Amino acid sequence: MVAVAILAAGKGTRMKSKLPKVLHGLGGKTLLERVLDSASAISPSRCLAIVGYGSDRVRSTLASFPNLEFVEQTEQLGTGHAVQQLLPYLEGFTGDLLVLNGDAPLLRPQTLQLLLETHRQNGNAATILTAQIPNPQGYGRVFCDAHNVFQQIIEDRDCTAAQKQNCRVNAGIYCFNWQKLAAILPNLKSENDQNEYYITDAVNYLDPVTVVDVEDYQEIFGINSRQNLAEAYQILQDRVKEEMMVAGVTLVDPDSITIDETVTIEPDVIIEPQTHLRGKTTIASGSRIGPGSLIENSEIGENVTVFYSVISDSTVKAGSRIGPYTHLRGHAEVGEGCRVGNFVEIKKSQIGDRTNIAHLSYIGDATLGDRVNVGAGTITANYDGFKKHPTVIGNGSKTGANSVFVAPVTIGENATIAAGSVITKDVPDNALAIARSRQSLIPDWKPISNG
């Protein structure tokens, strides 16, 4: 049995923010959510977040996280003091306790798994996650003897110049035998440079203790500043892009592209520069996205092209061509083989197969059939100032340039709407509707000049 505790009570002074540090966003999730996500992968029997600074906000942000318990640390007297707060909550608990830092969001679940397995195999009292890092400044240093047996952790500020040369650092991530830890927690002292209770002291009291070196030291990267937040984003992006490319996706100029981990892309998709893919977006094989596009929570079918466009919460089916300068939003569904072109906005509408909306249109709350040709500048007037109303246009119909559909209105199949018409009444199948004033002619209007 394993319980997880996440240290998340600190303010994060160097963030210079009203927001508690662990609630800062990183690639679409808060830092704390990222830590919780890695923790869930090991299916803990309990999951406790130790909160303090801004705890109301932390609690409400994570209220919907399943089975998460909150433990209040009203005064932040150090990492050891934070873990002491667990004593009443874990009374009688006989399993292991995994302690994670709320500000270390890049940890892979496999690493936690390895830490836990090593801990169990050795029957340890404590197992520490360590990393050999090129610039260890600021981290506690972990010392082992010649046989790699753990000796002690010394905080950076308490290290001598010689001790600071040690590049093996404490990640701040530990696995404890809870019963053994609980027995010594009340004995922690705050006799150090910061007058804080250190969890690292508890480690120094326990036996046996071994260390697990993480292979990729970037995993233990902790966020203390906005600069760190930007660096962590880069690390996450590099991971995602690497995975995508290995899986057969072409990223033209990866540095100018951003992709959330929640995005799924099939092989043989080409992502052009300055393209941003977010949320629960999926892109099927053979599609070419970008340059200059943003796609969010949308589903793109096979062999689609999207060019300088913005798509959110929408669907585009196979073989359609979108852009340049198209905005699909609020559940727009574009069928197969469509052309949606220049300066077109589609909101909450279904567009059938092989329908073209090629120039300068607004289509909102509408249902268009197959093979409809929407003329340049066609607009659905869907809003009467109070409510939104639907427009329906049947298969094979054509709308003339600059036609306006004053909704609610229904156009049948194979109907034709003359250019410049303002359509306020339904049009039956196969009809031609003209709704504009006739052209008048006044001959010889221009006076003849008499010199």
Ligand code: UD1
């Ligand atoms: C700690 C470790 C250090 C390790 C480093 C890794 C100690 C004494 N030192 O140092 O060896 O290299 O992490 O990042 O533990 N927190 C609370 N309550 C408190 C104090 C802190 O919840 O009273 C939380 C913070 O919000 C943060 C985490 O604990 O998420 C770590 O605290 P921090 O003060 O950043 O510890 P470090 O000095 O970085």
Ligand code: CA
């Ligand atoms: Ca820290």
